[in-house]
Amino acid sequence: MPASRRRARPRIEPIRWIGGPDGYLRILDQTLLPHRVRRLALRRVDQVVEAIRALRVRGAPLIGIAAAYGMVLAARRPASLEASARRLARARPTAVNLAAAVRRVRRVLGRRPTPARALAEARAIHREDAEACRRIGRAGAPLVRGNVLTICNTGHLATGGTGTAFAVLLRARPRRIFVCETRPLNQGARLTLWEARRCGLRATLVCDSAAGALMQRGLVGCVVTGADRIAANGDTANKIGTYALAVLARAHGIPFYVAAPSSTIDRRLRSGRRIPIEVRSPREIAPWTDRALNPAFDVTPARLIDGWITEAGTVRPPFR
Numbered sequence: 001m002p003a004s005r006r007r008a009r010p011r012i013e014p015i016r017w018i019g020g021p022d023g024y025l026r027i028l029d030q031t032l033l034p035h036r037v038r039r040l041a042l043r044r045v046d047q048v049v050e051a052i053r054a055l056r057v058r059g060a061p062l063i064g065i066a067a068a069y070g071m072v073l074a075a076r077r078p079a080s081l082e083a084s085a086r087r088l089a090r091a092r093p094t095a096v097n098l099a100a101a102v103r104r105v106r107r108v109l110g111r112r113p114t115p116a117r118a119l120a121e122a123r124a125i126h127r128e129d130a131e132a133c134r135r136i137g138r139a140g141a142p143l144v145r146g147n148v149l150t151i152c153n154t155g156h157l158a159t160g161g162t163g164t165a166f167a168v169l170l171r172a173r174p175r176r177i178f179v180c181e182t183r184p185l186n187q188g189a190r191l192t193l194w195e196a197r198r199c200g201l202r203a204t205l206v207c208d209s210a211a212g213a214l215m216q217r218g219l220v221g222c223v224v225t226g227a228d229r230i231a232a233n234g235d236t237a238n239k240i241g242t243y244a245l246a247v248l249a250r251a252h253g254i255p256f257y258v259a260a261p262s263s264t265i266d267r268r269l270r271s272g273r274r275i276p277i278e279v280r281s282p283r284e285i286a287p288w289t290d291r292a293l294n295p296a297f298d299v300t301p302a303r304l305i306d307g308w309i310t311e312a313g314t315v316r317p318p319f320r
């Protein structure tokens with residue numbers, strides 16, 4: 001491996017369970033990045049729910065992991081376990097990883113819930129996601145051609161490992177990565193740029209609305225994005241703006257790939273039409289008005305996607 005590829009990986013740790021079953025959840029507050037690096041200690045279920053809703057922890061796999069650790073806190077009070085599990089699972093609606101992780105820990109707890117059993121399962125979910133990221137990076141890197149355009153944040157800050165789309169970029173090390181700012185909460189501008197710099201990747205920030213012009217000028221070789229929920233037919237929900245990128249990529253003959261662990265696939269939904277789309281406060285777009293519509297995600301139809309990169313390899317259309 002050439003020396004340029006053997007760069008030391010920076011330690012970016014968005015989440016960690018501290019101590020044993022009576023410990024607590026420590027998260028990096030992502031709402032403050034890139035200006036401040038502040039960690040928060042979460043000791044109650046309602047604090048975990050608030051952190052997920054406010055996007056202090058975010059990204060489909062990471063909110064699943066956070067909720068799984070939240071179940072350790074929930075298991076300390078068996079009388080309110082069901083209610084806590086429901087609140088965690090419903091903290092955000094679009095990413096399927098969240099409810100799936102809560103269900104998985106709940107199933108393991110059975111009739112005699114203990115924090116120790118919840119913690120063992122949450123740690124397993126965390127470990128599995130880190131491994132999935134590694135494999136996604138390996139599977140996706142050979143697909144990368146030329147400069148890559150991406151949206152939102154799909155790296156260490158969004159997963160239990162090195163990321164989904166970001167893991168592909170880390171492995172492929174393209175000459176240049178164009179990062180869409182990702183209005184309104186600027187996950188691309190605030191988080192991906194910060195993370196890319198720390199990982200030694202050449203990233204350039206662009207306005208969301210610049211994507212078409214870059215493609216028209218031949219500056220984009222492929223598009224790689226993450227996913228929050230993939231329906232059984234391959235329709236894919238991801239950050240708002242992703243659908244527009246897929247339409248533009250198809251119009252310019254540029255390959256469009258989605259990178260996600262299989263935990264993001266929702267086999268129960270036949271198509272993307274039933275994927276619940278989170279609508280957030282209009283104030284996130286413009287604090288001075290409530291006359292704005294703020295859907296946080298959109299659905300890209302499978303026919304616009306050239307490949308789904310998963311830990312088990314790349315699925316080409318038709319999605320099975």
Ligand code: MRU
Nearest residue numbers: 058059060152154158226227239
């Ligand atoms: O609202 P966010 O920041 O949680 O949205 C995150 C995304 O849309 C990511 O692209 C997606 O979760 C995949 S990240 C591995």
